[in-house]
Amino acid sequence: MASQAESSANPIEVFYHGAAAAFTGRAESLLTMLSYSGADYVLKTPQEVGWRSDSPEPFVGMGPPFLRVDGYLVSQRGACMATLGKKLGFYPKTAADEAHALQLTMNVTDMMAEKGQRQAMWNNIFESFLAANPDRANGGFVFGSSITYADFDVLLATCLSKVFKVEV
Numbered sequence: 001m002a003s004q005a006e007s008s009a010n011p012i013e014v015f016y017h018g019a020a021a022a023f024t025g026r027a028e029s030l031l032t033m034l035s036y037s038g039a040d041y042v043l044k045t046p047q048e049v050g051w052r053s054d055s056p057e058p059f060v061g062m063g064p065p066f067l068r069v070d071g072y073l074v075s076q077r078g079a080c081m082a083t084l085g086k087k088l089g090f091y092p093k094t095a096a097d098e099a100h101a102l103q104l105t106m107n108v109t110d111m112m113a114e115k116g117q118r119q120a121m122w123n124n125i126f127e128s129f130l131a132a133n134p135d136r137a138n139g140g141f142v143f144g145s146s147i148t149y150a151d152f153d154v155l156l157a158t159c160l161s162k163v164f165k166v167e168v
Helices: 025-037 077-088 095-114 119-131 149-163
Strands: 012-015 041-044 066-069 072-075
Touching: 012 025, 025 077, 025 095, 025 149, 066 077, 072 077, 077 095, 077 149, 095 119, 095 149, 119 149
Parallel strands: 012 041
Antiparallel strands: 012 066, 066 072
């Protein structure tokens, strides 16, 4: 699953429960974006960064996923998505799209926490994002005419809709 290419001295580190060996959960969109980009990354357990829920390490947060990118740690799924999006070239081009991408990512995080409750409502929200894009006919992306980190979350939301058996 993780790219272990020797060409990168400092691959992106993704910290998740059990190094995401059996369950990817909140790390799924991050891993999909990394795989799609071809970036070098490694999967590690949170304990490999010294994580505990009461960790004194700054910026580790309450729970995984965490990233180490360019020598610094980032936690909270939405912040990780935006950080990777910027690093990998999947970042929205306008201030409005930047704000809406972050909003969408936070919506997906909320949807995941509900574990299927109100899934139809979330599907309507995600569809409204897609419908609002005037460039949708040129590529089907959430914002503009190129892929952003928000698109990876829409993919996750669509997959979860299928798991929870709710029509998109």
